[in-house]
Amino acid sequence: MAPAGFVVRFLLSLIMLLTATRAESALPEGAVSEYLSTVGGGLVFSDEIRDPGKVQVGLTLKWVKRPPKSAWVVAEFSNPRLRGTQTVERAVEPSEPGFMLYSPEYRCVANNSLYVVTVSVYSDKDRSNLLGTHEQKVSAAFPPAFLQAVKVRACGP
16 A cells, blocks of 8 residues: 555646646747757645645756766746746756756745746856856646645735
8 A cells, every 4th residue: 555645746746747737738849949958847846744835946958969077057947926036056967868957945836927947058167158048938827726735825916
């Protein structure tokens, strides 16, 4: 018999997949830039029992053009209802076909909005040479009952 946490995560993931599929159909295909192509993306909801109500924006990217081995990416995640952006930086392995990026955690969802993720690819950690920029919009369109079920509140009005 499967543990209860697994069953809950499975059901929430299934609901999220079905909901995201409907929301994603209104968007253009994943963005393609000189270095990157978006394979997938969406909002990821926390399943932590002790601290529910967190959400992250996630992107799955693949290389269109391989950068040098010392490559570094900087991703800026903008929440349409909060001021400014949140930044994530990391080394990437150009020999791998792709990688995933996740925003820092949000405590609310700007529902029925588009999040914008801008990924900059640099030649090294010092950001001495910008190789390319990639921008992807991610849709957030969830029924209020779903947000209540995952204990995430809507940002703004």
